[in-house]
Amino acid sequence: MSRKRIVIVGGVAGGATCAARARRLDEKAEILVLDRGPYVSFANCGLPYYVGNVIHEESKLLLASPELFHSRFNIEVRTRHEVVAINRYRSTVTARNLETGNTTQEPYDALVLSPGAAPIRPAWPGIDLPGIFTLRSVPDSRDIRAWIESRKPQSAVVVGGGFIGLEMAENLRHRGIAVTLVELAQQVMPPLDMEMAEYARQRLESHGVDVVLGEGVVGFEQGAEGDLIVRTQSGTAFNTDLVVLSIGVRPETQLALDAGLELGDRGGIRVNGRMQTSDPRIWAIGDAVEVRNWITGQSELVPLAGPANRQGRVAADAICGRDTEFRGVQGTAVCGFFGLTAALTGATEKSLRRAGIGDFASVYLHPGHHVGYYPGAKTMHLKLLFRKSDGLVLGAQGVGELGVERRIDVIAQAIQMKATVFDLEEAELCYAPQYGGAKDPVNFTGMIAANAVRGDLELAPWAELRSSSAFLLDVRDPHEFRDGAIHGAVNIPLGELRARMNELPRSREIWVNCQIGQRAYYACRILAQNGFVVRNLSGGYSTYRVLYPDSDL
Secondary structure (H helix, E strand, O other), rough: OOOEEEEOOOOOOHHHHHHHHHHHHHHEEEEEEEEEOOOOOEOOHHHHHOOOOOOHHHHHEEEEEHHHHHHHHEEEEEEEEEEEEEEEOEEEEEEEOOOOOOOOEEEEEEEEEEOOOEEOOOOOOOOOOOEEEOOHHHHHHHHHHHHHHHHOOOOOEEEEEOOHHHHHHHHHHHHOOOOEEEEEEOOOOOOOOHHHHHHHHHHHHHHHHHHHHHOOEEEEEEEOOOOOEEEEOOOOOOEEEOOOOOOOOOOHHHHHOOOEEEEEEEOOOOOOOEEEOOOOOEEEEEEEHHEEEEEOEEEEOOOOOHHHHHHHHHHHHOOOOOOOOOOOOOEEEEEEEEEEEEEEEEEOOHHHHHHHOOOOOOEEEEEEEOOOOOOOOEEEEEEEEEEOOOOOEEEEEEEEOOHHHHHHHHHHHHHHOEEEEEHHHHOOOOOOOOOOOOHHHHHHHHHHHHHHHHOOOOOOOOOHHHOOOOOOEEOHHHHHHOOOOOOOOOOOOOOOOHHHHHHHHOOOOEEEEEOOOOOHHHHHHHHHOOOOOOEOOOOOHHHHHOOOOOOOO
């Protein structure tokens, strides 16, 4: 191997992984990592839990020190060194020591940019008042902890209902602080489809979080008692002792832009499948790059640790001469808060519509995470999206207390392998009473969707429920029907259906629902084989309650 000099700008998930992988492939290379922060490798996903005192020691968040990189990998790491310029013609970077102010010129044969992303901090009036924080680094979490311990706040406003916002809401409540969560969108957890996010909203409110949706913050003021006033677009004012901004991140691209590297349509650094930028001697990875969603084909910014790790490996492989390519992303993610898990993989309904993809359908189901006869079964809520024409699995979302992430992981791998709903139907998964069922929820998602693709079951479009002229049939037991039903539905229990078919119209479509979908499927099969035109409202009344949460029907 020829000796080469690899310079990596930024550590954490992408840069640190790239450095370690490059060393494993090339023992002779000179590898230098320059990071402007105090830590080259830390667990940023653990920061909310350090604020919440679930993780007690800051040292637990620190994964690898410069000394460890040197002793184990023979990699030089310089923290508190910011790269301020790239000279592409001389193949050098200018690095400034943030403690001394001195600068050095560092030559490279291969340059890897892993600058990450910065938390969005809009230029709102009062944004720099004391007590307003973002959370992206260990010092950020340290500052919030210090504020809590010194000021003893009684209330907090979390601005933004994404993953970090929900985790911060939980951890602030864990510290005994009253929390108001303000989100501009009409739902929390914007990556999820709205009806799946409804379960998250309900869980937040059940644990004392005041959730305010469809409300944008416009500024902050200092209160007369030393508190903070959060003002919103509608004119509402929230008095609080602490504000945490979690409204997203912006890719750190200024260094690349100053160097003349191409940016993509979403504002991230444009790279090819080998993670090369428009300069073939410069690679870019992590939160700062645009990558292709391999389901929709669209460019995306995906600030997640998993893709950043994989991109770091791909860049190192490419630099070291291996034939490699980053497949793209499918957005697999999970979030836990107040005992609830929400996870997703692949496309959502709204992302498919944004991409102009119309050949898809969705099914809902609400199974237990293991068999019902074994104590402790918890209901999970699943949504599967698939291509109607051939059953290709496109995406899945799940919410529940137990077992959700396992099912989404299985479907994530199925998407990687370009599996169909027929593959999910046939998947052979672990079974014991305390873990699942002989037909796992993953199998059920495949079975329901496969029935639709085969034509054994027609799916009724929930979006057209209010405008449809279909006859609505509810096949639950009478006591269930009395507890709540879709407006206009007629109740004929499944056990009476065969004897009462004469009560049903043959001149109209019949849309059938039960509580979660299984009895409605049985009813659809009975009616279809008796000449009725029938469709199933997937997921039944349980799905209706989250699709139409404000309905009193």
